Amino acid sequence: MGRGRRILMLLLSAVLTLAVSWADSEELGGNFSLTDHNNRPFELHQLKGKLVLLFFGYTYCPDICPTELANLSAVLNALDDQAERVQGLFVSLDPGRDTPAVLHDYVRHFNRGLVGLAGSEEEVAQVARQYRVDYRRHEKEDGGYSIDHSVNLYLIDSQGALSAVVPYGLPPQHLLETVRGLLAEMADKDSPS
Amino acid sequence: MYRLLLTSLLLAVTPFSMVTAAQLPDTAPGYGKLGYPLPEIGSYALPSLGRAANGEIIDSRGQRQSLHDIFSDRYVLLAFIYSTCSDVNGCPLSSHVFYKIKSAMKRDAELADRLKMVSLSFDPENDTPEVMRLYSNNFRYAGKAGEWQFITTASQQQLQPILRAYNQVIQREVDSKGNPVVGFSHVLRVFLIDPDKAIRNIYSVDFLHHELIINDLKTLLRQETVQGRMSKTAVELDEPARLSKPGDDKQGYEEESYVTRSLDLESRRGEAADLLGIANSPPLGLPPIPVPADNPLTREKIELGRRLFFDRRLSLNDTFSCAMCHVPEQGFTSNELAMAVGIEGRSVRRNSPTVYNSAYASLLFHDGREESLEQQVWGPLLARNEMANPSVGYVLQKIRDIDDYDGRFEAAFDGRGVSMETLGMAIASYQRTLVSANSAFDRWRYGGDKQALSATARRGFDLFVGKAGCASCHRISDDHALFTDNDLHNTGIGYRESMGIVPEKQPILVAPGVVLEVDRAVIEQVGEPPPTDVGRYEVTQNPNDRWKYKTPSLRNVALTAPYMHNGSLGTLREVVDFYDRGGVSNELLDPLIRPLGLSETEKEDLVAFLQSLTGGNVDTLVADAFAAPVGDVGKGDPSWVHGTEVEVR
Incomplete structure (x- = not known):
């Protein structure tokens, strides 16, 4: 038992060392390149001027992703005429299964305005690193797999800078309030006065 | 209003059946309605559960501060979180409940004014001050009322003592093959801390609900105005002996307000001492x-x-x-x-x-x-x-x-x-x-720290060396105190036992806090007859030495219940009462033992003094003991069962 714990501690320290090395070396947030659900190249830059709601997950996700996407969609709908100033993005952490075509069908179930984004293993890993998303493939007994991942919603302002991280667990009302607040702030900042 | 609006919108636009966290199976009560009526505000007590430790943290602007500075002089709700947490009944639950309280603060100025919420990350490698700032940005638009601060630490070196002090066991989760999976395993605990830094409640998953927390806070606020602030010294007393309690502490179990204080075995980790x-x-x-x-x-x-x-x-x-x-x-x-x-x-x-x-x-x-x-x-x-x-x-x-x-x-x-x-x-x-040693008493008497001992304990000391005469046997010297004369005395406890002078009924603890009075005759039917015990006489054969027993030291006496050579007195108060009555009269009773005529307050003062004798290093010694190897039968050991050696563990 003592041995098992020692191994665990070693693993833990290895993981932490790894985490430190990349947490220090990379800036938080920023531009990234992926492929959108219509199979067109996508860069975050393109959305300059809009408030971006960025969410990570995968289409085989059994519970959390659908719940969160539905909440996200509800917020987008509740924005009415301001909805066009906001763009929801869903980045798939499962390059093996989530092709642009699969994502196309999936995200549009939730909201027509949502854009699904796919990429190679490396591309997705790069974006996840930038936004400090923790994810890991989890093999199942039956040969399939799931993907464990952290669940936060990232709010990116009209200049492409990360503006807030909404922790998982807060109710949709909160997200709506925050989005409205950010939109009002952006309107002040962006209008030449 | 929003909730209604959102729900109808969701039903209208989503083809999937929509579930919110509150409806997901196995979600904690904190996401929904409270399933039980709350006790009336002020109708219950929230005694101190120990001291809320200090530590060095970094706020979301990157400034180094002490945890107690963050607490300032307010009531504090403290949660330990990490930003990549996705267990619905873990960190997100504390965020959800804190959000509910933050919302309540908009309507309740007293709440907003007196309570502060603090989320402390236990993942300093990922949760940099910048991440914490992005978290706190959530509430820029939530109104000024009420403060919710997100803080982190500089490194594991600053974090670990804090986690240890709050009994937070954090481990990287691993799957069945030992590979790390996403997230940490930890048991959610949220602490309600008063302005004197005493922990007044600890909420586990099943009890973390904004209505209960607000009820508790209102109860504390009401009692604060009635009783005034509680004595700081009394709170600090239990700090040195954090580890000196059963892992499964059932004190107060019979009260409705009981919240488990069981310690995770992991939190009682050993640490070898010099x-x-x-x-x-x-x-x-x-x-x-x-x-x-x-x-x-x-x-x-x-x-x-x-x-x-x-x-x-x-x-x-x-x-x-x-x-x-x-x-x-x-x-x-x-x-x-x-x-x-x-x-x-x-x-x-x-x-x-x-x-x-x-x-x-x-x-x-x-x-x-x-x-x-x-x-x-x-x-x-x-x-x-x-x-x-x-x-x-x-x-x-x-x-x-x-x-x-x-x-x-x-x-x-x-x-x-x-x-x-x-x-x-x-x-x-x-x-x-x-x-x-180095107890509150020692710091006061030998260390020159006038504030180390509370006023009650100081009065207790005066009685100890004066009116109550305890120090005649439990000696205190000018430069040290052993609290014993290394001699033997007859207090009458042994005499009473030998003579079979016992009440007809004996209290029997059948469950924590539940005591039944059982007839002595019933106990004697099933129990072993008590062996004779004549004390020192057994060694000297001198009849005058009957029922004499050694004077024990009183250092750490608050940790060593029950008391007397036969453990017949369960609490320090019972011991004080026993000596106040003058022990048990017998022909050989030590002449130093006589009725003392102590008042109720004097008895309380004496107990407070005895409680001030807990050594400052007991946690060090206990943690060292936890680190000791426990010898047990293993492969190759001689076996009393087989006469040869043990084959399989």
Whole structure:
């Protein structure tokens, strides 16, 4: 038992060392390149001027992703005429299964305005690193797999800078309030006065 | 209103059946409505559960601060989180509940004014101050009312002492193959802390609900105005002995307000201490320890003695170590047994004395029949109702056969192997290092810290050395205090026991806090007849020595209940009451014992003084004991079952 714990501690320290090395070396947030659900190249830059709601997950996700996407969609709908100033993005952490075509069908179930984004293993890993998303493939007994991942919603302002991280667990009302607040702030900042 | 609006929108636009966290199966009550009526505000008590430790943190602007500075002088809700947490009943639950409280603060100025919420990350590598700032940005638009701060630490070095102080066990989660998976495993606990930094409630998953928390806070606020702030010193008292309690602490279990205080085994992690260093310079309030010329302390001997002390194989049936009656976290005695119980449940006729400060004892055992720790060791080893070894040779041969001890005696004793003498010397060496002082009393009396002792305890001290006369036997010197005269006295407790003077009914604890009065006759039908015990007379055969027992030291006395040689008094208050009545009258009663005529307040003062005698290093010594190897039957060990050796563990 003592041995098992020692191994665990070693693993833990290895993981932490790894985490430190990349947490220090990379800036938080920023531009990234992926492929959108219509199979067109996508860069975050393109959305300059809009408030971006960025969410990570995968289409085989059994519970959390659908719940969160539905909440996200509800917020987008509740924005009415301001909805066009906001763009929801869903980045798939499962390059093996989530092709642009699969994502196309999936995200549009939730909201027509949502854009699904796919990429190679490396591309997705790069974006996840930038936004400090923790994810890991989890093999199942039956040969399939799931993907464990952290669940936060990232709010990116009209200049492409990360503006807030909404922790998982807060109710949709909160997200709506925050989005409205950010939109009002952006309107002040962006209008030449 | 929003909720209604959103729900209808969701139903209208989503083709998937929509579930919110509140409707997901197995979500905590905190996401939904409270499932029970709350007790009326102010109708219950929230006693201090200990002190909320300080630590060094970094706020979301990157400024180094102390945790207590963050708390400022407000009530605080403290949650431990990490930003990549996705367990719905973990960190997100605390965020959800905090959000609810933050919302309530908009409507409730008192709440917003008096309470502050703090989320502290336990993942400093990922949760940099910048991440914490992005978190707090959530509430830029939520109105000014109420503060919710997100803080982190500079590194594990700053974080670990905080986690330890709050009993937060955090581990990287691994799957069945030992590969790390996303996230940490931790048990969610949210702390409600008062402005004096006392923890007043700890919410686990099932109890974390904004309505309950607000109810608790309102209760505290109401009681604060009635009673004034609680005494700081009283709160600080329990701090040094954080580890000295049962892992499964059921105190107050019978109260409706009981919230589990059980300690995770992981939180009682061992940490080896420099025992030799401690023994060589005992804490404030103790003189240098007497060490026999032929058994000087060395690290090897202490280490070997510690190994033996925790080795269950030292008993006849390989089950019973010294530490099982002298339990480190129970004051190195047994808090749960009036009289000890040996192997196979055999009754022992006296209370286990504490090992703390046994280095100073010139008389050992309650009847003082032994003169040194080296020799005393053999008493329990050979007693048929304790460790039950049939002979000295049996014990020595068994140790020779156990691989764990190969070469250890030789290394510690200059080539000498295990013998009656070296075994005693080794165990005595470990016991000798368990010196404990630097209590609040010591800091006040010998350290010149006028504030170290509360006013109550100071009054208790005056009674202790004055009116109550305790110090006649529990002595205090000018430069140190052993709280014993190393002598024996008749208080009447033994006389009462011998004469069979017992109440017709005896209280029996059937569940924590639930006591039934049971007829003595019923107990006698099922119980072993109490063995005779005439105290010191058994050693001297002098009739005047009947029912005399040794004066125990009172250091750490708050940790060593129950009291008296037979454990017949459960609390310090009962002990004070006993002496106030003048003990039990008998022809040989010690003349120093007489009715004291103490008032209610005076009795409370005395108890407060006794509680101030808990040593400042007890956690160090207990954590060291947790780090000790526990000897148990393993492969290759001699086996009492098979007569040969154990084949499979």
